[in-house]
Amino acid sequence: LQREMERLQDALQLCRDVLKMALGRSQLLDTAFDRVTQIQNRLTRVCDTSIMGYSYWFECTPRHFSLNITPLSVANKFQEQVDAHGGSWVFTSATLSVSGDFQHFTSRLGLKAKNSLALSSPFDYQSQARLCVPRYLPEPNSPQMAQKLVSILTPVIETNKGRCFFLCTSHAMMKDLTERFRQRLDLPVLMQGESSKQALLKEFTELGDALLVATGAFWEGIDVRGDALSCVIIDKLPFTAPDDPLLKARIEDCKLNGGEPFYEVQLPDAVIALKQGVGRLIRDKSDRGALIICDNRLVTRDYGKMFLSSLPPIPRTRSVSNIINFLQPSTDVVIEAE
Known part of the structure; x- marks a missing residue:
């Protein structure tokens, strides 16, 4: 896997070097240069497994190969959205609690709930x-x-x-x-x-x-x-x-x-x-x-x-x-x- 990743990085660098010499000749070439640079940056990030707080994994199928980064928690990012939008937020579902406790759900989203309420079912x-x-x-x-x-x-x-x-x-x-x-x-x-x-x-x-x-x-x-x-x-x-x-x-x-x-x-x-x-x-x-x-x-x-x-x-x-x-x-x- 490491060997193939190095081959891919070398190929992308060659593409970038060639496209860099052609900058300004056409919009298509300029767009291709930006795209290669973007892919290089993403590839560098997904291969940098020293950054903590993420799961780094790859997946193979008969037709595809994918590299993935998954954050272990979205709490900080989600809390930023809550703070940015303000107002009142209501979270409701039939499956939020574990033994009547909402802590598992709230910690995953970084919520500090003002109120929590578990309603009994209407079913007999x-x-x-x-x-x-x-x-x-x-x-x-x-x-x-x-x-x-x-x-x-x-x-x-x-x-x-x-x-x-x-x-x-x-x-x-x-x-x-x-x-x-x-x-x-x-x-x-x-x-x-x-x-x-x-x-x-x-x-x-x-x-x-x-x-x-x-x-x-x-x-x-x-x-x-x-x-x-x-x-x-x-x-x-x-x-x-x-x-x-x-x-x-x-x-x-x-x-x-x-x-x-x-x-x-x-x-x-x-x-x-x-x-x-x-x-x-x-x-x-x-x-x-x-x-x-x-x-x-x-x-x-x-x-x-x-x-x-x-x-x-x-x-x-x-x-x-x-x-x-x-x-x-x-x-x-x-x-x-x-």
């Missing part, structure tokens, strides 16, 4: 929803995980007649589950990436009995109300992949500042991501459905309490059978006395 989760963390699951990264999930969750999806989102934390799991469910289910099984996001949503709601297996794009910003979606399954707690360059840089920066990276960086990010995924289920006062999170760490690890305390107050169970009973349509029996 006690009657509208159930949360299940199934028993007897293998470890989250176990090779048998996909096979086990299909085995224990097929009856749930069949009982619910589809109408289910299966949200995954990786593309590999998404593809594995899709293939296995298509072998087991007679219901339509849709997968993110096989068509556009909007086309998939439209097909999902029109079919009325489909399972949609998806990843990141469907964890947030999706609003499916009513009977069209009454079951959301999440394969595991959405911790950011450990090889993510920005995460690695933030962890290193946190350590340098004497912090605890897991509790200050990784855990809050995962809690907010989980809240976003859970929020796909109950979208209206008349909605009803089941949430299944297939990760034992939610109940076996101490940090699981932080996840649970950040979620809506949904009644919990470890039994998949209880979820099946909850999802079965209620039947009213009318007896006429003679």
Whole structure:
């Protein structure tokens, strides 16, 4: 990589030297000179990894190569915008807090909030929803995980007649589950990436009995109300992949500042991501459905309490059978006395 970067820098310098001799001959040549100078300056900056406070990373695809600088925090820049514009600023969302605390959000943006308020939900989760963390699951990264999930969750999806989102934390799991469910289910099984996001949503709601297996794009910003979606399954707690360059840089920066990276960086990010995924289920006062999170760490690890305390107050169970009973349509029996 260093060798190729040197070749690129040498080529740019040659272009600049040649263009410099032609300055003033035409507007096009002058513009090309300015452009080469700009690219050189950017390349010098992106290669100067001695400047702290940034994540430096590169990415390769079959057709492209990119060099990137990502700031570890936008707090200072954002605070400058707040000060420059003045006035009152209101930040609102369903996923700003972690265990009722807004500190993770405010510190990322450099905010010094005058007031903060956590409003209770208008939904009656006690009657509208159930949360299940199934028993007897293998470890989250176990090779048998996909096979086990299909085995224990097929009856749930069949009982619910589809109408289910299966949200995954990786593309590999998404593809594995899709293939296995298509072998087991007679219901339509849709997968993110096989068509556009909007086309998939439209097909999902029109079919009325489909399972949609998806990843990141469907964890947030999706609003499916009513009977069209009454079951959301999440394969595991959405911790950011450990090889993510920005995460690695933030962890290193946190350590340098004497912090605890897991509790200050990784855990809050995962809690907010989980809240976003859970929020796909109950979208209206008349909605009803089941949430299944297939990760034992939610109940076996101490940090699981932080996840649970950040979620809506949904009644919990470890039994998949209880979820099946909850999802079965209620039947009213009318007896006429003679």
